[in-house]
Each structure stands twice: as structure tokens, then as C-alpha cells.
Amino acid sequence: MKLKTAMLLTTATVLAAPGSMAQEMADSMTLVSWGGAYQASQIAAYSDPYQEMNPDVEIVWDESSAEAVARLRAMDEAGNLTWDLVDVVAADAIRLCDEGLAMEVDHDEILAPAPDGTPASEDFGDLIVSDCFIPQIVYSTTFGYRTDVAEWNGAEPSSVCDVFDTETFPGQRSLERRPIGNLEWALICDGVAYEDVYDMLETEEGVDRAFAMLDTIKDQTIWWTAGADTPQLLADGEVVIGSTYNGRLFSLIEEQDQPVAMLWDWQMFDLDGWIIPTGLPEDRLNRVLDFVNFATDTQRLADQAAYISYGPARDSSAPLVGQHAELGIDMAPHMPTDPANSVNTFVFNYEWWADYRDDLDARFQAWLAQ
């Protein structure tokens, strides 16, 4: 599919007014997401209402987002694209965009404006980190800790640097098995100012300092790869403090009622959203665009927060966030974007990591393996 044609089609679709059945639209589509509670929230907030409006559309869900980048590349090479819309983290969206595997879109054209008429690009603001990326949620990677550790003598971690304080807070930790996040936290706790962290990491000295800091807890850390690991380890008492996605911790604390508390300090903001694969046939593309327009409007994004504690990516959705669909508690205080939670936050620097990831990852893995 030629890019320009796609763009023209896009334009055409929008000009013909969203929702109208003027163009030919495929009557089924395959959406790819992460499975679990997150996918359930998407089904509840996006696809169920969409299907109510379009009862003859069949929506197939695939749980392959974790390997979306590789799968899309393989599909592209095989020339057999079976996915219509893929939920990925922003870093993957950037990579897919770089590889030409995700379609560049004009956000103002294909996405609905806010109820007050603010164009989508302004409503999403900085969260549109790539031309291919249609943001949905803001989530964060942050720490949870057990509240019943006897060895702590009543002390409770209040800062991310307590993770590195094995004197006051002895016990096993869990951290994600990748450099992103860990290196930033290590430097912050080594006394580097927030603004200087990435500049510092560009230097040999900065990287050395970060690894030296991580060295202090290397042997007391379990390195996780799946978001479910840390909640399980915390619940088992295998670790006393560990990082994971804030939604997982919410479910552990509020839904499963475990003796665990959140540590929001220097939470690492990240984004998750849709990308449209390059090369969709016209009818399927029309269907996807129709769905995306619906699923990312202000109300739908706010609805999703009733099922999971991730912040909607639109500014205009924030006031609409209500209560948890089952627990009936207010969701706003559990959002990573809540002012009380976001005193110190990191925003994932996608551009920077896209450059440094290969190098630092090699170094990180070598460091881990030794």
C-alpha cells in the first residue's frame, strides 16, 4: 500500500463524515492487545459499545502485543497482514513507525475532537510521540512494597531511593530485566538532578555510576520480564519491594486486598496506544478508522478508567473519570496522573532511548549475566 494513497483514503474517510456507511467497510477486524485485565477493560469500554452500534461487525481479539513488533515484521515480510489494529507501548510504536510497519496518521483528521471542539492533536498534546501512534492511556512503572515486613521495624519506604537502601529496608527486591527505568532511578538516587539524568547517561561516567548504584542491590534482586511477576512475588512474600505497572499494583492492593502499598515516587510514565499496520486493504482500513475514531473519543477513554487504574490519554477525559465498575471506589486517586501521585515523575524519553537502547541494553545484559 502506498503511503500517500493511504493518507488520501484517510482523508476521504474523514471527509465523508465518520460513522457514515458511505465507503465499503470490512465486517470483521482483528484487534491485538495485551490480554488480561487491560484487554478486558478495552473490550468493556471500546469494543462492546462499538458492536452494539454495529451489530454485524465481528471483532476478533488477539493477545499478542508483547511480540507485536516481531510479528508485524514477519507479516510484512510474508506479505500476509492479518491484524487490523494493534495496541503497543509508545516505544514500540516509534520502532514500528521507523520500520515503516505502522501507518502514519494525521491525528486531527482521523480522531474525534474533544467535546468542546479542541482538535485531537491538542487534546492528546505531547502524548502523540510518533506520527504513527494513537495514544490511549498513561500508565506508570512504579514500586509496591509489603506493609508487614518485620525487619523494617515499622519504617515504610517513602522515596524510590529506599529501594537502594538495604540497611533500613532489607529483603529481596524485584526490578524489570531491562535498562529503561532502572538506570534513571539509579542515577536519581546517586544524587543526579532530574534534568541531568539523560545527559549523564550519555557519558561513560554516568553509565558507570548508574551500574555502580545498581550493583548495591544486584544480588538481592529478582529480575522480572512479565508484568504479573512482581505482584505474585509480593503476594508470596518472596520480595519486599518491587517495580511493576501501577494497574497491576492497584489490582493487588484494592482487588486482592494484599498487605502491599504503592510508592509513587519517581514513577516512570509510559504510554500505550494504537497503531494501524501499514498495508491494510481499503475496506479493512475504513473499518479500523471508524473504530479508532469511536474508541479514542473523550468518553470512551474515560470509560476505560472504570475498569483499570490507567489514566486516559486525553486531557478532556480526566474530569469524566468516575468510579471503579465493581469496587465502586473513586478511580481518580489511583491514576498515575493524579497530582498527589505525580509529585516526582519521570517521563519516558522515547527519542533518547531509541538511540541508546541497543547499546545500554547490551551493557545491561552483560552486567546482569556477570
Add this chain to the structure above:
Amino acid sequence: MTDATAEPTHRPSPREQKEMAEQDGPMLAADGTPLKRSLNRALRAQKLRALMLIAPLLIFILVTFVAPIADMLFRSVENQIVSETVPRTIVALDETWSDHDAVPGEAVFAAMAYDLKEAAERREHTRLGSRLNYETTGISSLFRRSGRGVDDVGEIYADQFIELDEAWEEPATWTALMADPEWIADAEGTEDEDIPRFRLADGIADILPETASAYAGFARVIIDQDGDNPLEEEPWNTIYLALYRDLSAGADVSAYDGPQARRLSAAAEAVPGFESEPVSVMFEDIDEDWLDPQVWGTIDAFSSRYTAGYYLAAIDMQLTPEGIEPQPEEQRIYLLLFKRTLFMSGVIMGMCVLLGYPVAFLLANLPLRTSNLLMILVLLPFWTSLLVRTSAWKVLLQQEGVINDTLVWIGLVADNDRLQLINNQLGTIIAMTHILLPFMILPLYSVMQTIPPSYVRAAKSLGANDWTAFWRVYFPQSVPGIGAGCILVFILSIGYYITPELVGGRTGTFISNRIAFHISESLNWGLAAALGAILLGAVLILYWAYDRIVGIDNVKLG
């Protein structure tokens, strides 16, 4: 075993027969044709039928096994992306860039401008950026940023040409100058989808080489990529840059007598008076990293269509503009992982032999009914899903797990000093031994079943005690089973990655985990392919060594 396995009568081997035939001249069949030929004829139909029978399998293997491996081997050296994406730059670097510590000359920057503009239009520049970022950090974003910035390169000349003569803005002016008149006739009034392949006008490439090259590239992109007609598209700024460079380099415009001769000579006369700016400065405006010789060095080093770079990276070396160098110490990981993979696979194999041999022995020597029951227990791991098993190991092995709890309760282990049984090498060894044990037991069992009990009886009747009878007589005959089991377990464990990923922690992961990472996360498939090829090579070498030492005939699966 039956008698008469080998009668002493000497039957000539095929080779001997052949030698005999050669000595006496060809043997003839009854009708006088050489015996060999008539035999071949008789066998041909048979062979053909045999081939037809295995054809489905053969095709299946070719498609699902040989082709992917060939593809992998190809990918591990393939590097066409550089030469395909920035072909002019590579030629220019090759021809004009001698001092690799300095920034290359204008010609290289100009070539990069044409290449990058085309690549950006084709959305290929970021892929190249990702590719080169494996080698030099920062190139990824350099290319991403420059894809947009390159739009402005040459704008200064475009403005001046158009100011000189507004006709330079007209697509028709350019096609009249650059394109083959026949092509123009073909393309005129054609539907956008049916525009013929672009053809340059005769001789224009000699007069305006860079312009011709840049314009041809432009026309191709417009036709192929956008599906538009060059007759209706304004040229990119980079084409004005090319024209400026051609004219200011003293192009012999007098030799040109085509449709735009007058306009071209006017331009040639005016060019010396143009305000000019070095192309390198234009690139510097986009991103000052373009003035870093290392960027150009990387492009130059990886300009060939095939590269050993992935293999070098796979053994902790790197191809730098200065040649092959070891990776910085803190980034070396692959050799360590290869060694660890081989070592741990060996340990797992050894554990499987130690644990599996007695079980297989028991299985082979128990009455059928009992051994069937035991066999079910052996096969149980096969029937359990990996997820269930992993959870079970975690419940058992973690520090707050069942084993540690029990040990603490007994008092063997202090509560604050619990054993680390998972998330390290030990965890991987325990879990993989468990998974792979059946692969050791089954071949052992089937080989042991074929060892008649009379051998051990014979040994005992000859005066050997139980141990000697076992060690000198039974064990050597079970070696083929051990061999088969070891090869199976070793090769399987070398390629395992899910289990080490789940229970291996940081010290118990294998090289396969890195391969999986490069396949699914970093998308560095070339490196993954090189690592995979090395792993394949290692297995083949081990297999060869095994054949030399033990003999592959001594491997029996039953």
C-alpha cells in the same frame, strides 16, 4: 539375537564388485547392453516411485526446515539495506573520502541529500537508521530527524533558480529537460496507475550527471511510491541543489541542444552569481552529528552488500571504521552466554544421565505391568503444561517456597539464610533436568530393553560379581542409549529459552534468550541470525566430534 548374523563366507562388497568390473571391462547383460546400464534402467522406475512416495515429506522439509535455515544464514550476512538506501553516498564516500578522521567533502553530503530525500519519501531512512544504530549509538534518531530536515536542503538554490526564471518551478520544464520525449508522450494523459517506467533523455546524464541521477530518482519515487505523474509534480529542493552543483562544476551546457537549451544556458550563466551555501552546513542545520566523522565511518564500514558485522557482534567483536576490534569489556556478553549455554547444557545432560539411568534400568528390568506404571510417571512431565510446571517449581523452590520452608522447619537452614534454588543457574538446571529427563530415559529404556538378560547371566556365570557384570558387560551395551539420550538432551537444552527465561534469573539464562530478545524486541534479526548460525555450527561440530569419538552408529533410539 539370532544365529547366522554374519556368515564367514566373503561376499564382495559393492566397491569390490565395481573394481572387479573395471578390471574386466564392463559386464554385459544378456542383450549385450552394459549390465550397469540395464540395471539402472530397471531401477529407475523403482527410484522414481520411491521419490514420489517421499516427495510430500521432502517438500515439507524443504519448506519448513531447509528454507528457514537458509534464510537465517543469509540474513546473518545480508546488509543490502545500506547500499540500497544510500547508493550514491556509498559511491561518493568510496571515491572522495580518504581522511577518515575528517568530515567528507561536499560531494558526499550532496549524494546523501539525494539519497536521504528519496529514502525519506520511501519511508526507508528510519529503517536504515535503526540498522546503523546497532553499530553506532545515535544514528537512529539522526536519520529520523533528518528525514524531515532534508526537505529544506537545496531550498536556497530552488528559490534562486525560480527567481531567475519561473519556468524552473514548472514540472514540464524539468521533464522536457530530463525525460525521454517518447516517455513524455507515453506518460501524457495517462492514468496515474499506468505511467510507464521513467526514462532519461539521451545524453543528459553526461551533461548534468547529478541532476539526471537525482531527477530520475525523483521520478521513480513519484511513480512507484506515490502513484503520481512526474509531469505534474514539482521537483524536490534537492534536485535544484543537483542542478546548481552540476552547473557550478562547469557543465558543458553548450553540448546540449534539447528543448530547454536556452533556459539551461541562461541558468549556467547565472549560477556563478548565486548565493551559495555548503551542503555540509545545510546538514549541520539539520543535526550537527552529521559533522561527526564516526557517522560517515559507520556508513562506509557497512556499505558492502554483505557483512561479517553480525558475526563479529555475536562473538563480542565489532566492525569499526578502524577495523575489527573487541567490544568494550562491559558490553561483552555473547561469548559468556555461549560458554554458559554449553556448560549448563552439559551439566543438565550429566544430571539427566545420573538420574535417568537407574530409572531406565528399573523400567527395562521390571515386569511389564509395573514398568508401564512407572513409565506413566516418567512421561507425566510431558503431559503437564509449561505454565503449570513453572508455577509448581516456583511454589517449591522459591525462598518462601515449600522446600525452604521444610528445611527451615527441620532446622537445617536458618530462617534468614534460606537457600536460593530458583532465579539462578541452579533453578535452570533443576527445571530443565526435570523437563528433559524423559528424553534421556526413553532412548535408554528402549536400548536397555534390547540387551538380553543372558549377557549379565553369562558374565556372572563366568565369575563376575554384580558390579563387574554391570560395569563391564551391561553398561557398555547401554552406551548407545546414553549417546542417543545425551545428544537429544544436549541439543534440546542448547536451544531452550522459555524455561531459562522463567526460572533462570540473571545467571541462568542461555544464548537462546538473547536470540529471542533480538528477534522479538530489538528487531536485530541479523544479529539473531548470526547467533543462531553460530549455535547451529556449535551443534554440528559437537555432533561431528561425537561421531569421531563415539561413532554415530553407536546411537540407538531403540
Add this chain to the structure above:
Amino acid sequence: MTSGDAAAFVAFDRVQKSYDGETLVVKDLNLAIGKGEFLTMLGPSGSGKTTCLMMLAGFETATHGEITLDGRPINNIPPHKRGIGMVFQNYALFPHMTVAENLAFPLEVRGIGKSDREEKIKRALDMVQMGDFAGRRPAQLSGGQQQRIALARALVFEPELVLMDEPLGALDKQLRETLQFEITKLAHDLGITTVYVTHDQTEALTMSDRVAVFDDGVIQQLDAPDILYEEPKNSFVAQFIGENNTLHGTVERIDGDAAVVRLDDGSQIDTIPVNVDKPGQRTLVSIRPERVEFNKDRLAPDAHTIKAEVKEFIYMGDIYRTRVSVAGNDDFIIKTRNAPDQRRLKKGEILEIGWRPQDCRALDA
């Protein structure tokens, strides 16, 4: 050969064996084997002969009773300490060792020095005419060669007792005959006590000093081959050993060591009573085919004769084999030697046949 109980080299004393605790495979076995004797255990498969051998070798334990070797009870001695050589049906040559290594094995485990070993191996190989094969592997040898090696291996450590479990069972006829002869000769030359198990009665007859005929876990008869053949003690032995004509009848009268039997068709024949003791008893009369006579001149004048009709005449080279119908038995065989004066019977011919009374044994029915 001696066979006295007191001097018995090997003795089974009331030995019983059961595998499943329900049926006895060997029932109350008493057997004494003299030193230097060649004793064959003969019987159909499942008769318990191999079990007896395995108990002797030590691979099976007796459920009850005692086995002694040279006066010592060996029930609790493990096989490798019994010092008994053994030859197996499938040879059981160790496939991963050469011939010489196979032979060295029993010597090595006995801690015999290298030079001694080599000498003994050479002698043993020469003994079985396999001196040139020391470096071969078993798989490179033919069945007969393998069996020779197996024999040499069983003998190389100079045991006093050798057990052979159907050692020639897998060989073809000619080879078997050669080896039968060689084994017997070796055993006698070396003065070794040999216990030989076979289901081939020819083998048993040609090789043994004495033969124990097994059936159903019991020794049916234990005698020298000629006695066994000529004087079977019961119908099982009579039918199992050699070819045998049988006729069914009732004892008419017994007169000391002679008995008259009335066959089912009413004709009377002379027999000697073996295990019949009173008139009226049903009996199975057994006559060897080569003892049947149809030339009246050779029969005693008072002998009973009986009518026979020739059904088939088979020329077999050294002998003629004639199938006749006698007293309702269509499979009655007459064997005659192919001698110059011998007459060839014709199909349909009616004969009067008879035999010496002592050749006709009235056995249990």
C-alpha cells in the same frame, strides 16, 4: 559312568520351584549327577528342564529343597561364586569385546595374570579350532563359530561343571551334528561334568551318558540313551524319544514278563508289560518302526501276527519307510534297511506283520 547318590557331584534333593506361588514348575526333583558325567535334560518346552539348569547355575532360587555341588549346598551361593561354566543358546558373547577379550573376561575377574591369561586363551581357542579368530568381534563370526567361542569361554577358566542351555538350537543341522560330536569329545577329554539342556532328542541320544526326560516338572525317566530308546518306561517317553508306532488296546492276560493285548479291532498281539499289571486295563502299545517284521521267516513261529495294508511307500535312501494301516491306525510306519535282499512293498499290498514280543511294550494308556 557313576551315578551313585553318595558320590554324586551334583545333587538335587527334593527340589521344587514355583514362580507364582500357585503352580509348581519343578515338582519334587531328585537327581544325582556323577563326576565327569554328561547328563542331558530333555523335554518339551515348559517341562521345567531349563528352570532346573538355572537353579543349578544360581539364576533361579529353589522354592524348596537343596542343591549340592561336590557335597556343598549351593542354594545360598551367588552364581559368580559357584564356578560353573555356562553356554547359552544365544551364545551370549559380549558384543563389545573381541573374542580374546571375551575369553579373558572370566580370567580377569579371577585375577589371573596376563601371561597366564594369554596362554589359557590360546589353549582354549585351539581346543575349539578357533585360534585365528582372537581379534574378531562376535558379530563378525558365524553362528557356529560364535558357539565354539562361547564353549571356549565357558571352559577357559577350567570349571568342573559346565551347563549348556540348548547351545545348538539356533544352528543348522549339519553344523549341529559336527558340534555335537566336538562337544561330547571335549567334555570327555577334559573330564568335565556336563549338564546339557535340549529339546532335541537326537542330540540327547547321541551326546549323553544319561538322559533325564522331563515333562510337567517331573523327570519321567532317567537312563542311558539306549535304554531310554529301547525300554521307555511310559508312553510319554516312548513317544517323545524316537519314532514310535502306537496301538490302543486292552490287556487280555499277563503272564510274568509277557502280556497279550487285544487291540481295538479284536486282533491279539504279544507284548511285554511295562506299566500295566492286570487284565482288562487299557493300554497303549508301542513298537519301534524298525522292529516291525513282515518276513514270516524272521518271526517266531508262535508269534501273533496282524494284517496290514500298505498305504504308502517312501524311498529315503538308506532306509525304506512304509506307511501301513494296522488295526485302524493309518499311520503305522515300518522302517526297513535298504539292503540288497530287501523287498520294496507296493501300495495296496496286504501283509501279515509281527514283531518280537520284547520289542512291543504295553504302556500306560
